[in-house]
Amino acid sequence: MPMTSAERAEKPPTVTAPTDGGGIHVRSVSKVFPNGTTALEPTDLAVGEGQFVSIVGPSGCGKSTLLRIIAGLTPATTGECSMPTGSRRAFVFQDATLLPWRTVRKNAQLLLELEGFDKAERERRAAEALKLVSLEGFEKVYPRNLSGGMKMRLSLARALGLQPKLFLMDEPFSALDELTRETLQDELLRIWSSEGFTALFVTHNLYEAVYLSSRVVVMSARPGRIVADIDVPLPYPRTPDIRQAPEFNEVSAKVSAALRGGAVQ
Amino acid sequence: MSTPAFAADVAPRAGSPVLARIGAIARAYAPPALVFVVFIGFWSLLAVTVYGDQNYLLPRPWDVAQAAWEERSQLWSATVITFTEAAAGFGLAILVGMVFAVVMSQAKLLERSLYPYAVMLQTVPIVAVAPVIVLWFGYNQRSVIVVAFMIAVFPILNNTLLGLLSTDRNHVDLFRLHKASRLRQFVKLRLPSAIPHVFAGLRVSAGLAVIGAIVGEFIIGSGGSEGGLGVKVIYAQGKLDTNLLFAEVVAATLLGFLFFVLVSYVGNLLMRSWHESALKNDV
Numbered sequence: 387m388p389m390t391s392a393e394r395a396e397k398p399p400t401v402t403a404p405t406d407g408g409g410i411h412v413r414s415v416s417k418v419f420p421n422g423t424t425a426l427e428p429t430d431l432a433v434g435e436g437q438f439v440s441i442v443g444p445s446g447c448g449k450s451t452l453l454r455i456i457a458g459l460t461p462a463t464t465g466e467c468s469m470p471t472g473s474r475r476a477f478v479f480q481d482a483t484l485l486p487w488r489t490v491r492k493n494a495q496l497l498l499e500l501e502g503f504d505k506a507e508r509e510r511r512a513a514e515a516l517k518l519v520s521l522e523g524f525e526k527v528y529p530r531n532l533s534g535g536m537k538m539r540l541s542l543a544r545a546l547g548l549q550p551k552l553f554l555m556d557e558p559f560s561a562l563d564e565l566t567r568e569t570l571q572d573e574l575l576r577i578w579s580s581e582g583f584t585a586l587f588v589t590h591n592l593y594e595a596v597y598l599s600s601r602v603v604v605m606s607a608r609p610g611r612i613v614a615d616i617d618v619p620l621p622y623p624r625t626p627d628i629r630q631a632p633e634f635n636e637v638s639a640k641v642s643a644a645l646r647g648g649a650v651q
Numbered sequence: 652m653s654t655p656a657f658a659a660d661v662a663p664r665a666g667s668p669v670l671a672r673i674g675a676i677a678r679a680y681a682p683p684a685l686v687f688v689v690f691i692g693f694w695s696l697l698a699v700t701v702y703g704d705q706n707y708l709l710p711r712p713w714d715v716a717q718a719a720w721e722e723r724s725q726l727w728s729a730t731v732i733t734f735t736e737a738a739a740g741f742g743l744a745i746l747v748g749m750v751f752a753v754v755m756s757q758a759k760l761l762e763r764s765l766y767p768y769a770v771m772l773q774t775v776p777i778v779a780v781a782p783v784i785v786l787w788f789g790y791n792q793r794s795v796i797v798v799a800f801m802i803a804v805f806p807i808l809n810n811t812l813l814g815l816l817s818t819d820r821n822h823v824d825l826f827r828l829h830k831a832s833r834l835r836q837f838v839k840l841r842l843p844s845a846i847p848h849v850f851a852g853l854r855v856s857a858g859l860a861v862i863g864a865i866v867g868e869f870i871i872g873s874g875g876s877e878g879g880l881g882v883k884v885i886y887a888q889g890k891l892d893t894n895l896l897f898a899e900v901v902a903a904t905l906l907g908f909l910f911f912v913l914v915s916y917v918g919n920l921l922m923r924s925w926h927e928s929a930l931k932n933d934v
Contacts (some may be wrong), residue, residue, distance in 0.1 A: 402750075437858040459824050477828055483821045485923045487843045528925045 409435040409584055410456060410552065416463030417451050417610075424609040425451045428465060431603065431612065435470075438585040440595035441603045442641065448610020449588045450556050453546035455508055456586065457554050469552060474501075476545035480557040484529040484544075490516070491525035494543050501548065516541040518577055534565035539573070546577065550651075553583045557590065568626065571597060575624060592641045596634060597624065604644040614644035661693050715901070716883050718894035725883070730902050733879035737793055737910065739798025740867075741860035745853070747800070747805030756815035756841070761771045766812075773805035777863075781870040790871055795879070795900030803860040807852040814848025847926050850918035857914040861907035880906070 414428040426448035433439045440448045454460040456467050457477045469475075476497070484493050496513035503511070516522050528536060538558060545553065559567040562578040576599060578585055589595050595602045596618055604614040616639050620628060628634055686762075694860045702709040719726060751769065755762040760857055777798060788794040818841050868881025878886075880903045888894040922928065 457828060459828060475828070477825070479821045479825070481821055483819070483825055485822070485840070485843070487922075488845075488925075495837075497829050500826065500831045500835065530925060530927070559707075 409433050409437065409469070410586070411468045412452070413465050413467075415452070415455055415462045415467060417448065417455065417460065418463045426455075427609045427611040429612055430572050431465055433586060433601075435584055435585060435646070437601065438575075438587065438599045439498060439601045439603060440587045440589055440599040440639075441605060442592050442595045443605030443610075444607050444645070445590065446610070447605040447607040449538060449605050451610065453554055453556050453586065453588050461521050474548050474550045475552045476548050476550035477560045478541055478555040480547050482529070482534075482541040482559055484537060484540060486529050488529075489525065489534070490521060490527050490529070490540055491500065493529065493540055494521075494547055498547050499542055501597065511547045511549070512543070515547040516540075517608075518580075519543045519547055519573065533566075534562050535570060538562060538570060542570075542574070542577070546581065549581070550583050553578075553585045555585070555587045557588055559594065560589065560591070566650065567594070572626070574598065575622070579623060592645060593629070596641060597629065601636070602641050604641060606645075613647065616640050681858060681912065707893045710897055714894045715897040717899070718892070719898035722895055722898065726898060726902055729878060729880045729899070730881045730906055731791075731883065733868065733903070734862065734868065734906055736795045736797050736879060737795045737861040737864035737906070740863055741803055741910070743800045744803035744807055744856055744860065748804045748852070748856075748888035749811050749849070752808050752811035752815060753837075755812055758813065762812070769805060769808050772801060775801075777801060777866060778870065781867075785871060794871050795864055795867035795881075799860045799863035802863030802866070803856040806855040806859065807849075810848045810852025810855075811845060812843025817848070818844050846918075846921060847928060850914070850922070853914045853918070853920070854911060858907040860912055861903065863905055 410428060410431070410433045412431040414430060415426065416424070416428040418424050418425040421442045429452060429520075432624070441452065443449045451460060455462045457475060459477070485496065488496065491512060494516050495508045498508040498511055513522070516525065519542050521536065521539055521543060524532070529540070532540065537648055541558070559570055562570065571594060585598075587595070587598055592602075600618055600622075602614075602616045602618060604616065605611065616637065620631070620633055620637070682800060684867050691712055694709075698706065698709050698711040706714065751765065781794075781798065784794050784797050788797055822840055822844070823836070824841055831839070864879065865881040865884070868879045869885065872882065872885065880899050884899050884903075887893075889900060
């Protein structure tokens with residue numbers, strides 16, 4: 387889609403002030419689109435360093451908008467976001483957004499190239515990241531020859547190569563089949579526990595949110611706002627059998643109720 | 652779907668790789684060759700029966716072949732002249748078309764300002780402006796090249812522009828997120844993702860450039876000492892030499908086809924590993 391001239395002129399938007407601790411602090415951030423729709427009411431959110439927090443909500447609740455504002459992709463109408471100075475952010479889109487003319491190896495190096503890493507460092511980090519997502523041996527393959535799950539692994543590896551402090555994910559597994567999704571959820575948790583980044587994960591799947599996170603933020607639409615902030619008291623590391631645990635179902639029921647409550651209003 | 656990662660799936664099943672290769676070539680070329688045989692057969696039948704005593708209307712294929720053989724040196728030199736003019740016009744069209752597409756892709760204002768005139772370049776009746784072209788460039792090959800250029804430039808410009816403007820939104824966001832400069836974004840993202848569109852335009856323009864060169868020669872006429880295929884066509888028409896006329900038409904057609912094949916070949920080299928349009932071994 388061609389960009390309008392207004393979008394071309396757009397500057398990276400959000401004021402990013404340094405904070406003492408790690409993590410993200412969102413203060414009364416709101417978004418009103420030029421056509422007057424309120425995508426997001428003034429919202430506050432704090433995510434502690436190293437936490438894994440999910441945002442769930444129906445489509446149109448502003449969850450992706452909030453994530454894009456935090457990433458610096460969309461300017462906020464009011465408010466500000468802050469995160470530790472110099473902390474590297476990585477963003478994973480719903481679609482793997484690979485460059486089809488680059489091999490797996492070159493795709494894994496893309497962001498490192500853009501961020502100005504030298505060749506040796508790029509090679510080293512990309513190889514490491516590919517190993518982390520079990521894609522070693524596929525370096526010379528082009529994305530079109532990868533399955534949906536492998537494409538998403540590569541997309542994760544591309545972001546992991548940056549060794550981000552903050553990992554933002556916008557429904558990254560929603561296009562995958564159930565089995566692949568569950569495998570990738572486990573891989574993501576394993577990588578998160580070894581790498582120790584702060585993770586903010588947007589999804590519309592409440593079970594995915596509960597399984598992954600230590601906290602689930604529930605949002606509601608029209609206008610977009612946070613309606614609940616629910617702790618998940620399940621210990622890490624988590625394994626698939628945790629889905630049968632009574633605590634898991636309890637939390638899921640709570641999230642589900644919050645989602646329905648939000649929808650009714 | 653076959654993948655290099657699972658190369659065993661695409662390895663030839665036949666015992667000998669040479670035999671397998673010959674088999675693959677036969678499978679690729681047999682269908683058009685069969686069409687050719689049927690076409691020549693039908694033409695021969697028509698030329699012998701219906702037009703049996705009016706071969707100046709439809710010559711027999713072997714007479715055309717004979718005429719081509721007898722006039723081979725003339726036909727060859729005319730083809731070379733037309734080829735040179737078409738190549739020059741095509742080259743100019745690539746250069747100008749792509750430069751303007753890049754300029755227009757930089758800002759909506761530039762696109763809006765220039766696009767209508769690009770369209771007009773396409774819609775202006777070339778025969779009507781031909782006298783002006785001759786007035787400016789003279790009765791020579793330069794005018795022919797200008798005509799070839801004018802006919803070939805629009806598809807290149809239009810498709811390149813479309814390609815440069817249809818970069819995936821998320822890819823642009825990704826580059827923006829990592830603070831890629833406009834130049835980097837252009838080199839690493841917009842240009843490569845436009846390649847399939849660029850070659851779609853080039854394939855159309857390749858044939859058009861040859862047509863443009865012949866139309867140009869037709870208009871300019873025999874101004875120079877030697878002429879290309881367009882000039883020879885006029886001569887043959889004047890002498891009512893249908894055999895030679897047909898031979899020249901075949902030569903011109905093959906020339907356009909050669910252009911198309913060359914462009915497709917280059918496109919394939921650039922895109923074979925990643926773009927759907929250039930992939931062959933999909934089962």
